[in-house]
Amino acid sequence: MKKRKVPHTFVIVFCCILLAAMMTWFIKPGKYVQEHVGNEQVMTFYYQDQLPEPYAQEFHAEPQTWQVFSALFKGIMNKSDIIAFILIIGGAFWIMNKSKAVDTGIMAFLRFTKRLEHNWFIRKIGVNNIIITLVMILFSLFGSVFGMSEETIAFTLIIIPLAISMGYDSIVGVCMVYVAAHIGFSGATLNPFTIGIAQQIAGIDTFSGLGYRIVCWIILTLVGIVFVLFYANKVKKNPTSSIMYEEDAYWRSQKAEDGSLKTEDKGQETQPAAWIVYGIVVAVLVFFAVLYPMTTMKVGNKSAVLPLLPIGAGLFALVGFFALRKGVPYFVLTLLFGTIYYLIAGVLGYRWEILEIATLFLVMGLCSGFAIGKSASDIAKLFIEGMGDILSAALVVGLAAGIVIILKDGGIIDTILYGLSKSMGKMGQIASTEIMYGIQTLLNIVIPSGTAKASITMPIMAPFSDLIGVSRQTSVMAFQFGDGFTNMITPTSGVLIAALGVARIPWEKWVRFIWKFILVLIVIGALLLIPTVTMSLDGF
Secondary structure, eight states, X not given: OOOOOOOOHHHHHHHHHHHHHHHHHHSOOEEEXXXXXXXXXXXXXXXXXXXXXXXXXXXXXXXXXXXXXXXXXXXXXHTHHHHHHHHHHHHHHHHHHTTTHHHHHHHHHHHHHHHHXXXXXXXHHOHHHHHHHHHHHHHHHHHHHHOOOTHHHHHHHHHHHHHHHTTOOHHHHHIIIIIHHHHHHHTOXXXXXXXXXXXXXXXXXXXXXXXXXXXXXXXXXXXXXXXXXXXXHHHHHOGGGSTTTTTTHHHHHHHHTOTHHHHGGGOOOOOHXXXXXXXXXXXXXXXXXXXXXXXXXXXXXXXXXXXXXXXXXXXXXXXXXXXXHHOHHHHHHHHHHHHHHHHHHHHHHHOOOHHHHHHHHHHHHHHHHHHTTOOHHHHHHHHHHHHHHTHHHHHHHHHHHHHHHHHHHTTOHHHHHHHXXXXXXXXXXXXXXXXXXXXXXXXXXXXXXXXXXXXHXXXXXXXXXXXXXXXXXXXXXXXXXXXXXXXXXXXXXXXXXXXXXXXXXXXXXXXXXXXXXXXXXXXXXXXXXXXXXXXXXXXX
């Protein structure tokens, strides 16, 4: 019997675009508009033929036909920042990988963990289990505190080789970074892009109700860790049980072809070019340390002034010197860890976004190339090779964005929201709260942007919570959970598609792996909302 082949990810996403276009023919277009009622601003829904001026002139929605073929172009334009980010990251890491630095670091790390196994307690728990747990807690914390999302794309390229070397698959690597960060994103404690905006719109104190949200974050993170550990140990015992076993041949071959995995102790002879790069980088870091001696780190509504840039410059100068004496791969590793240090400082201290992050990694790639003795032309060729290797991942991000564009141009997103909100009717407090949560969860499939969805839904949900007699904080929690969980499965999430693309995991296989876990998270979210209605909680 011939085995049925699963369609290519591009085919599946394009079918979603066709479905979205069909919906525009059967759902009446409409729009929410902000109006003044007394001293308050309220969101009022109008169907297209009822829209008052000037909204009627600005709103041009029509059923979608040939536009399904222009969705790729519009999607690429709409997600050009993420696409450019993916291409630059791919090119930069391709250059860096030529130094064999990542593999050298992984093998040194694995040798260190082997030595830890001499401790009977650690051996009983399992060194690999400890590593997975600690990495997931770290990235979950990043997602919870400052909304790490796009940054996970770059870290995925770092963690997957580690997961493969530990005997796992690429799915475990993605879970350690992307899933952990988005579990934290769902259980946000201080995320300014979701909790901060939603609470401001709802008219409640920013980051209030922190205590219960921390409890929720701990529960969700523990559930995620248990799920990943269970799957990871299953793959460890039987690698062929992984649905990615065949596709992961790419990652295994990268490891097998890398001679440094067996000879990293010998290092590489440090060339004069590497010392020149070291001197230039140190000079630049010192310049910025003098220019910005103190950095204000902001986490939620808390802040601390620290000398981050001087500390970073000093650490890089010291560690980089000894790394160069040991070998070029170790110096490139120092560049990588320095990049991560300045990434965290930039995001929390200087509100860096995707432009600055991409620039930082590009500089890391260029410095790595010159440090291993490559000419400018060689580096340019390697950069282009890296972008070509990851091009399909970039293109599928644009195609997936086309789904939302079709729904938006068809004018039916607000209509869908209006229809869902009407379904709440007159129900009990718990039932109405769960319906709010269900609406946010369903809407997140077509509007994965937390900021955009908060702007659309919270002006409606916050007053509704007053009508049913629950705290506006509860409506914020319903938004928070609804905004996070389905980000890990919806094809309209550009970050998900990008992370899967760089990991070389087909979206359809990812769905086969993750859907049960998403259902578990959705159920847990529903249960965690009940105490916000039935109990007296601080901030609720």
